[in-house]
Amino acid sequence: MSQSATGVGASVRRKEDLRFITGKGQYTDDINLKDQAYAYFLRSPHAHAKIKSINTAKAAKMPGVAGIFTGQDIADSKLGGLICGWMIHSKDGSAMKAGPHPVLAQGKVRYVGDHVAVIIADTKEQAKAAAAAVQVSYEDLPHVVDASKAMKSKAQIHDVAPDNRVFNWGLGNEESTAAAFKNAAHVTTLNIVNNRLIPNAMEPRAAIGAYDSGTEGYTLYTTSQNPHVARLVISAFHGLAPEHKLRVIAPDVGGGFGSKIFIYAEEVVCVWASKHVGRPVKWTAERTESFLSDAHGRDHHTKAELAVDANGKITGLRVHTIASMGAYLSTFASCVPTYLYATLLSGQYNIPNVYAEVDAVYTNTSPVDAYRGAGRPEATYVVERLVETAARELKLDPAEFRRKNFVTQFPHQTPVIMTYDAGDYGAALDKALQINDYKNFAARKAESAKHGKLRGIGFSAYIEACGIAPSAAVGSLGAGVGLWESAEVRVNPVGSVEILTGSHSHGQGHETTFAQLVSEKLGVDINNVSIVHGDTDKVQFGMGTYGSRSGAVGMHALSKALDRVEAKAKKVAAHCMEASENDIEFKNGTFTVKGTDKKMAFGEVALQAYIAHKPGFEPGLKESAFHDPANFVFPAGVHICEVEVDPETGHTEVAAYTCVDDFGNLINPMIVEGQVQGGIAQGIGQALLEGCSYDDDSGQLLTGSYMDYAMPRARNMPAVENFKLGFTCTPCPTNPMGMKGCGEAGAIGSPPAVINAITNAIGVREIAMPATPLTVWQAMQASGAKKAAE
């Protein structure tokens, strides 16, 4: 680790900030193309209905209308449907039941918000006005929005899945796990709902499609976390244009959290329609549309059990989960409740027997896919609620019960695929207990009681697998793509450096952290490094940003490419200084010849590489690399939450929050802390505030705006002095930086800590998320906790 002010390990202030704080960011909606028209999507008002007819005649004559298209036009032009790129096989060996997902509905609509037609006009207002004049006649069909009822519902959402079941999947050893439960001294059982969430990146999704009849090529500007994947899918599956005739640009993107990984109908339609209307076509979601049609997250309904022997050792864990997929299988939906979920059910613990069975079901709701953490928050919630509840039932200290069961030897093979490579879970627990001042909790509780508040404490010891992912591993588990990453390093003749990366930054700060690695390795000032990403015409193929992979995978590719640049530069330096290549040393940006005082700065070598007056080497200084990781990385840590509950109202405040993470080595601690704080805010949001709700009777989305869906605000977070982060470090052995991913951990670890704190505060066993004042108050009334406080 360098001590340099801009190298690895320094909290360098972000290079990208200047444009954002001065209003010069360029988000998709900030881009306007000459002669562009505006698209408005007419959406289904019904949860499930047959489309009997669509009459666009009147709308087509409205002012400014340039084109109106329906599912029939899509079918006529043989435009392919949206795909799910991860094949899951059921326990009986059958393939998952993927129903068709046309970009505009054909024959029927399957959720409120489903795309029925697109209206394109000179202005947004004209498109919207014309949409109101499109006449659609529907015939209502039975619907189901509750995943737990889907398999028994009269509604039949896709012909291929008569019982609405997409797959029935299992992982682990069912028999040995059953035996562990039979022999257990204690069994803890919980029925857990992991509440459905709406991601709500603050920048609404947007797209501009543009066809150039001169080059016969398309350009798509879109709010994407992975523009190359979008190009691949739009080329290969929608069949719009071959990849070299389709340029996808994801400029500044205002947050993603998973929701902008996926390929959506709107962006495909904008590209396709731009050729039909002969003009660029722009669409920007209104927030209501984001609520209705962004892929949602979570929505797991689980029966979870933990087996413990007479010595307090966990011997088995078993779950049966029903996971909503929504009305269609979104791009990566199927891997979320399977390989991103059940593989983490061993938690930080040495559990010899684990078995998970998952029924994924269609419901008449927006598709469900990866949202920050994707499967791992659901797993952590199950494990950490079970462990905390078991400890309380066994009258053991929840921290010590965890410690007793921690994995302590590495590598550790779990019964559910994963091989944990490195960690020290006890160290993180110790540090968290110390920062939290656990031993004085009773005093704080007494102090809260003086103010009429019930104070509670809850733990969560999470582990997650990220740095997604080894291509061979995910390939064997059903992924349709490899999950490597690429980087290219272009050194200019003056010695400045351009990095082209397949990773995409939408808040993570890559323009700074990637530059720090360059600065560290080449000794170049970070102000002489620029990071290019998000444009398929500039950057070679890459897989994008999700699954906390940009550091562990993207920067590993960059590190490799930088090593190649160094190797090539050494050749150049050797020629210039008339020395043997083996005698060249490179340190702090200077090449020296061993045992002499000859030296050349990096910039001089770069210049010579391009001037190329000395024969003997290929001119130029530019290298690229692809990197496929050897394993996932395994961040782990401990969250401790303290809440204060008002017994009169059920209102819950997060009074103190401690989080200790082991992310291995940190590139930029300031940015890492920011990621953790943001993730915890989303976790506190899930635990206390956020809950997507569909009405059972009408199938309508009840939480379709910020008036109805409670987002975490500044005052929902703990006060600055009571929100404490810490780090431990076991370097990751599979990448040269020794780093692990940090983007999702906060959202993964926090919900169970908050809920464990509330159940502790009010003395109940279970409480549903979001634990709103009403929910907490009702739980207190039912248990008599209020009385106890008096």
Place this chain on the structure above:
Amino acid sequence: MPSITIKLNGKAVSGEVEGRTLLVEFIRDHRGLTGTHVGCDTSQCGACVVHVNGKAVKSCTTLAAACDGAEVTTVEGLAKGTELHPMQAAFKEHHGLQCGFCTPGMIMAAIDIVKRNGKNVSEEVIRRELSGNICRCTGYHNIVKAVQAGAQNM
């Protein structure tokens, strides 16, 4: 269509607007200043906050025609040349932004909070007064710190 004149970031600009044209549409679509963002359709998120006659308003809920003759400042109008406004500098120094989408609205709201509550505005007041601004990335922790630090330098 009514014609309006607004002093936008210190420069008088005129334009024809429809009665229903929102201030944010005038700023973004008519004037091409895209630093002011739109994050919602219910006046909840604050991505669109600008100053009208020195006060923070949500430009998504203000008619352009109602601002005829007013002085409007957007995030683009804060810096003096290359010298950042102290609040802008504080957001950078304290890592008060990640994706940057909420940031212009946050900065404009923060300046207004400090103007009304003074340099030593408390954390509690900042948190309460930011309830009209949503950030999905930062968890607000560093935004609060940035506002307090920016206040000291204003």
